[in-house]
Amino acid sequence: MKKILTIITITSILFTACKKDNATPDFDEQNLASLSVEFDNIVGGRTLTFDNTAVPYTNATGEKFTISSIQYFISNIQLTTTDGKQFTVPQDSSYFLIKGADRASRFAKVKVPEGDYSKLTFVLGVDSLRSTMPVDKRTGVLDPALGGHDGGGMYWGWNSGYIFFKFEGNSEVITNDQFGDPTGKKQFKYHIGGFGGYSAPTINNIRTITVDLTNAGIAKVRKDRQSNIHLFVDLMKVFNGTTTFSIKTYPTVMFGEFSTVISKNFKDLFTHDHTEN
Amino acid sequence: MKLRYIKYFLVITVFAYACKKSEHIQEKVETFLGFQKPKNFPETAYNFANNPVTKEGFELGRMLFYEPRLSRDNTITCGSCHIQSSAFTQHGHDVSHGIEDRLGTRNSPPIMNLAWNKAFMWGGGIYDLDLFPISPITTHEEMDESLENVLNKLRSLDKYKSKFKAAFGSEEISTGKFLKALSQFMLMCVSSNSKYDKVMRKEGNASFTTTELEGYELFKQKCSSCHAEPLFTDNGFRNNGLVPSSINDLGLYTATLLATDKYKFKVPSLRNLKYTGPFMHDGRFLTLDAVFTHYAHEVQATENLDPLLNKNGIRGISINSDEKTKLMAFLNTLNDEEFINNKLLAEQ
Numbered sequence: 001m002k003k004i005l006t007i008i009t010i011t012s013i014l015f016t017a018c019k020k021d022n023a024t025p026d027f028d029e030q031n032l033a034s035l036s037v038e039f040d041n042i043v044g045g046r047t048l049t050f051d052n053t054a055v056p057y058t059n060a061t062g063e064k065f066t067i068s069s070i071q072y073f074i075s076n077i078q079l080t081t082t083d084g085k086q087f088t089v090p091q092d093s094s095y096f097l098i099k100g101a102d103r104a105s106r107f108a109k110v111k112v113p114e115g116d117y118s119k120l121t122f123v124l125g126v127d128s129l130r131s132t133m134p135v136d137k138r139t140g141v142l143d144p145a146l147g148g149h150d151g152g153g154m155y156w157g158w159n160s161g162y163i164f165f166k167f168e169g170n171s172e173v174i175t176n177d178q179f180g181d182p183t184g185k186k187q188f189k190y191h192i193g194g195f196g197g198y199s200a201p202t203i204n205n206i207r208t209i210t211v212d213l214t215n216a217g218i219a220k221v222r223k224d225r226q227s228n229i230h231l232f233v234d235l236m237k238v239f240n241g242t243t244t245f246s247i248k249t250y251p252t253v254m255f256g257e258f259s260t261v262i263s264k265n266f267k268d269l270f271t272h273d274h275t276e277n
Numbered sequence: 278m279k280l281r282y283i284k285y286f287l288v289i290t291v292f293a294y295a296c297k298k299s300e301h302i303q304e305k306v307e308t309f310l311g312f313q314k315p316k317n318f319p320e321t322a323y324n325f326a327n328n329p330v331t332k333e334g335f336e337l338g339r340m341l342f343y344e345p346r347l348s349r350d351n352t353i354t355c356g357s358c359h360i361q362s363s364a365f366t367q368h369g370h371d372v373s374h375g376i377e378d379r380l381g382t383r384n385s386p387p388i389m390n391l392a393w394n395k396a397f398m399w400g401g402g403i404y405d406l407d408l409f410p411i412s413p414i415t416t417h418e419e420m421d422e423s424l425e426n427v428l429n430k431l432r433s434l435d436k437y438k439s440k441f442k443a444a445f446g447s448e449e450i451s452t453g454k455f456l457k458a459l460s461q462f463m464l465m466c467v468s469s470n471s472k473y474d475k476v477m478r479k480e481g482n483a484s485f486t487t488t489e490l491e492g493y494e495l496f497k498q499k500c501s502s503c504h505a506e507p508l509f510t511d512n513g514f515r516n517n518g519l520v521p522s523s524i525n526d527l528g529l530y531t532a533t534l535l536a537t538d539k540y541k542f543k544v545p546s547l548r549n550l551k552y553t554g555p556f557m558h559d560g561r562f563l564t565l566d567a568v569f570t571h572y573a574h575e576v577q578a579t580e581n582l583d584p585l586l587n588k589n590g591i592r593g594i595s596i597n598s599d600e601k602t603k604l605m606a607f608l609n610t611l612n613d614e615e616f617i618n619n620k621l622l623a624e625q
């Protein structure tokens with residue numbers, strides 16, 4: 001008995017000792033360390049594969065579809081520590097283009113103060129300020145010259161703005177007339193953008209997403225390791241988030257009223273699976 | 278639960294599991310028993326005579342398994358992709374995630390019951406556990422290091438000199454000793470304390486519920502010809518009718534170049550599915566539901582599809598939703614919480 005007590009005492013001393021040397025560093029905006037946020041695209045219970053015609057995906061309406069392309073902008077990343085301190089990643093290093101076809105692009109890498117973070121906030125899209133900035137501020141992934149509208153580009157030349165979320169694929173349910181895809185390719189195209197308008201207010205599809213990290217693991221950001229917040233992005237939820245819609249009824253959605261219905265589903269796409277610390 | 282530990286290791290350990298990276302006190306009272314074959318398991322395939330598991334060898338192996346110096350930039354350990362709480366897989370990752378965020382092409386399989394394995398990797402190619410670690414250490418997307426460099430890094434550290442001496446009798450750090458120590462650790466990663474095992478060994482009053490028992494019967498009819506008891510793999514390579522992956526991974530063919538091996542992959546164990554997702558060689562299914570949908574509706578007539586999945590011209594396995602529920606209940610009895618919580622296998 002006495003021995004057990006000694007052991008318990010030693011153990012608890014060690015516990016306290018250890019806590020100290022593993023303690024959360026003081027929050028210091030100059031003391032930055034790296035953090036990545038992983039945007040891992042999935043489709044319901046399966047991983048994302050392009051053009052998998054042999055075994056297509058099935059949405060909530062029962063429509064079979066395949067995916068040929070998915071790209072979206074993530075910007076304005078903000079983190080909140082377990083004790084409520086907020087840090088906003090400086091705008092100039094906070095724009096990321098996640099491309100389904102380029103697996104390396106799925107990590108948004110930022111620098112934040114060392115600390116323990118339990119909340120992540122970001123914008124799906126490009127904020128209105130950046131969308132109206134002079135062209136010399138539009139570098140990197142925001143360069144309007146990248147790709148071109150048909151070549152995977154994310155800039156709408158005709159409407160001076162970015163496509164925030166570009167999702168394309170095929171479904172047999174799409175008709176060959178002007179209500180479907182008159183080219184007969186049975187393609188669906190969702191190009192969602194719209195930052196609220198240059199001068200006159202128009203559609204605003206900028207969506208702010210907040211993810212609570214408490215349950216699946218807070219991010220412990222320290223200089224000597226690499227913390228990675230691993231999110232699943234379930235593309236199935238485009239069709240059945242807050243609003244369920246049918247590909248047959250809406251095969252093409254670009255700059256129109258219905259785009260706001262789709263963008264309201266965006267928040268349902270993101271779940272936090274785990275964090276690597 | 279305590280009883281189990283005693284059975285395998287007879288070690289009473291007092292643990293100050295306060296933090297990963299600082300020192301722990303451990304008070305070891307009795308001796309380490311080495312590798313013990315569970316009563317309900319068959320004979321092992323590993324040649325233990327050539328590498329008997331000792332306490333010192335096992336502890337050295339464990340240290341190496343969690344040693345970041347095994348990777349080029351000292352960031353990645355074996356344990357980064359084989360995480361104990363996920364039954365030594367990389368939870369949530371379809372394909373492995375290695376050095377500098379490079380992604381592999383295959384899903385990290387569990388380090389579990391390897392003493393009974395005759396071939397390693399999803400597509401075979403390695404037939405001796407002792408030779409296995411060379412593959413991840415030197416692979417570009419995994420650890421991207423050379424074996425020689427790793428050994429040199431270890432040679433420069435005093436703690437390894439003494440550990441190698443304790444384990445193998447001299448301070449010399451050689452390829453052979455290094456690999457054998459890693460094997461000793463991996464061989465001790467035995468998962469044999471699921472509910473299923475306790476029922477089979479008639480321990481205490483362990484018994485299946487009605488649903489589990491019905492699921493067990495269905496399992497024997499529909500699954501166990503490939504996922505054979507008690508390891509839940511027949512140790513073979515087969516094609517279970519998945520659509521070829523986007524990189525057209527040819528599986529066993531890559532190692533043998535025999536046309537009859539195209540699209541055949543190692544039959545994985547079904548133990549610990551609760552922790553090992555996502556599933557299949559490329560982690561394409563994130564849920565067991567998606568796996569059942571595959572067997573029931575999506576089996577493809579690819580080259581070398583296993584004849585068991587193409588009987589009388591009907592592809593796949595018939596599974597209705599009631600049967601699925603029962604099969605799920607049975608599969609749930611294969612999860613071994615003691616394995617994933619076994620502190621002896623954790624980073625110290």
Ligand SMILES: [Cu+2]
Binds near residue numbers: 276369
């Ligand atoms: Cu992850």
